[in-house]
Amino acid sequence: MPDPDRMDEAAGDFGPHDWHLADAETGTEVRRLGPDRYQLHHPDGTVEELTSAAFDRWRAGGGSEDR
Amino acid sequence: MTNPNPARITAPMWRLWTDRPVSSWRLGGIYAHKPGYHSSREENEAAWPGNYSIKVPLDRQGPADKAAAIDYTMSDAEMRRRTGYLARAAEQRDPRLAAVREFYGTLDNRTVYGRIKDSRTGAWRASSADSSHLWHVHISVLRAYTNTWEELEPLLSVLAGESLDEWLNRQGGIIMLPRKGQEGEHVEVIQRMLVALGFDTVPPGGDVKTRYDGIYGDGTAAAVNAFRASLGVEPANRVTPWTYYQLIRAVGALDAAGK
Numbered sequence: 001m002p003d004p005d006r007m008d009e010a011a012g013d014f015g016p017h018d019w020h021l022a023d024a025e026t027g028t029e030v031r032r033l034g035p036d037r038y039q040l041h042h043p044d045g046t047v048e049e050l051t052s053a054a055f056d057r058w059r060a061g062g063g064s065e066d067r
Numbered sequence: 068m069t070n071p072n073p074a075r076i077t078a079p080m081w082r083l084w085t086d087r088p089v090s091s092w093r094l095g096g097i098y099a100h101k102p103g104y105h106s107s108r109e110e111n112e113a114a115w116p117g118n119y120s121i122k123v124p125l126d127r128q129g130p131a132d133k134a135a136a137i138d139y140t141m142s143d144a145e146m147r148r149r150t151g152y153l154a155r156a157a158e159q160r161d162p163r164l165a166a167v168r169e170f171y172g173t174l175d176n177r178t179v180y181g182r183i184k185d186s187r188t189g190a191w192r193a194s195s196a197d198s199s200h201l202w203h204v205h206i207s208v209l210r211a212y213t214n215t216w217e218e219l220e221p222l223l224s225v226l227a228g229e230s231l232d233e234w235l236n237r238q239g240g241i242i243m244l245p246r247k248g249q250e251g252e253h254v255e256v257i258q259r260m261l262v263a264l265g266f267d268t269v270p271p272g273g274d275v276k277t278r279y280d281g282i283y284g285d286g287t288a289a290a291v292n293a294f295r296a297s298l299g300v301e302p303a304n305r306v307t308p309w310t311y312y313q314l315i316r317a318v319g320a321l322d323a324a325g326k
Contacts, residue, residue: 014199022140022203024094025068032198059202060142061091 022059030055072098075107077133079216080208084137086220088227089145095138095203104136104168104207120207123185126168128211135168136207143176149204149226150174156225157182157191162251163221163234166212171200187248188282245283246305255281257291257306260314263321266290266297 014020014032019041022030027043038055040048050058070081075098084094099105102115109131111118120126120135129135141149150172156164169183171194179201183194187209196205212218224234235243235252243253258268258279268290269278277286291310292302298313306314 014197014201018197018199020199020203021096021099021138022093024071024096030202055202056143059093059140060145061093 075132075134077130077214079219080134080137080213082216083206083219083223086223087139088223089141091141092145093140095140095205097137098134104210105134105138107132107134108210120168120210123168123209125186125209125211129213130210133210133213135210135213136205138203138205140203143202146173146202146204147176148228150180152225152228153204153206154180154182156231159231160188160191160250161225161231162188162249163225163231165221165249166208166215166218167222168207168209169194170204170206171196172204173201176201188250242311244306244308244311247283247288250280250282252281254283254287255279257283257311257314258287260318261287261290261294264294264314264317266294 016031016033019029019031022028022040029041031039031041033039033049036052038050038052040050040055040058042048068085070076070078080097084097096105100110102111102118102120104120107130108121108126111121126135139149150170151174153164153170153172154174155161157170165187167184169181171179171181174180179196179198181194181196181200182191184191206222208219208222221234224237229237243251245251245254245257258281261268262278267278268287269275270286270289273286277284288304291306294314294317295302295310300309303310
């Protein structure tokens, strides 16, 4: 039975068939290929395969200093 | 960067991005044509009429054509830290989250943590979402407030890790006039003045422990309106500046009379 209090996207794994906009300013999208593999698709057509650690570094961007 | 889609993203929702507390976060998105808060109420009504994002009363108000959610993409460490701030605020029923409908993130980088409520002061309960929320924080706001910066700004204070006291102090001595549905010490002050003037905030048969509970519920609303009626004015769903002035005058008169 569906959970009426669940958000729009189905709960559970974000898998290789799921895409998510990771950076709306550049248009970069991400999908998860496996437990430790992510794929970034950049708007210029380039594709990067990243480990979880590399994906974490990409998300960290220029650091996490508070303004 | 300027608002990329003013037709779908209000200026206050865009400020949730431009005024974020950490410059290195990436914008995961605000508007998206999909079921839920990333799209507008009218889109949900047309394409996904049963969606939960258009059901509660405060989602039936506000702009019909605007998005009401934001995704912040951030590192694992930031995910734990910022989700922690949101979780703690929800546990403490922090009024700075009054305009928030739900949020999702992670406290441990392994499981998604989500909370949802149905109104400004409703109880938070657990909610679930997919594992992409291990690397982005999702926040939905009640659609009534997508165009009201004063309602959204306090959320950024929570995300910044500011305490409620720090935030209140930072208001710089501005008198916070409460409205129905709010809670906090600024409501309690009004309750104490009303009771001192003989306008009880506990309705007949009500729980006396709620007299100074700091919640602007039905009892306090009735007392505010009884006070206003005593001065010959119509009911209001908030303490207006005029009402506040009259309360101060009346309490001052009590003190002058030694009551």
